Amino acid sequence: MNTQTTVLERLETDHNRQRELLDQIAKTEGDSEERRRLFTELTKELKSHAAAEEQAVYSEMLAxxxxxxxxRHSVAEHHEIDEMLNDLAATDMSSPGWMLKFKSFDERYRHHINEEEDDHFPDFAEQIDEKMDKEMTKTFDERKKAEKAEAEVTPEKAEDAKE
Structure with missing residues (x-):
């Protein structure tokens, strides 16, 4: 019996951590140190996860x-999510509009990861053999670590924040 974590299980573990961060941010108020810390952690987590996922899994699945x-659908959603994150970063965390944008982002991101897990991953699993899975998992873990070290909160200019 194979007890090694598959790349798709590894992605779901990340998704569960991201859900926890979203839940924690939703409980914060105003421009607090906790909100800033959690938002920075979430941003680095999402950016590194998306980049590593695209490099390790999506690059193979595109072929x-x-x-x-x-x-292609998931990659396009990664770009939308990144834009929403940048817009959130450009918005004053003490404004009521920040939490409204965050709730919209939360809903959009949960839709994305639920769609991946429920619709895409079962189809991907049929295409990934054991050898490919080991390579994808190794690549994902290596790229995620490297991407996370480089990831940063990159706001749009405050004047460009969407209303």
Missing amino acids: DPEVSGET
Whole structure:
């Protein structure tokens, strides 16, 4: 029996951690140190996860006609999510608008990861053999660590924040 974590299980573990961070941020108020710390942690987590996921898994799945459409869809959503994160970073955390944007972001991001887990990952699992899985997992872990070390909160200019 194979007890090694698969790359898709590894991605779901990250998703669960991201859900926890979203829940914690939702409980914060105003421009607090806790909100800033959690938002920075979430941003670094999401950016490094998306980059590593694209490099380790999506790069392989794009080449497979069976799942390339789903893969392109997820990559496009990563770009939308990144833009929403940047907009949140540009918004004054003490304003009521910040939490409204955050709630919209939270809903959008949860939709994305639920869609990946429920729709895409089962299809990907059919395309990934054991050897490919080991390589993807290794690449994901290496890239995530490197990407997280480089990730930062990158706000749009405050004057460019969406209303």
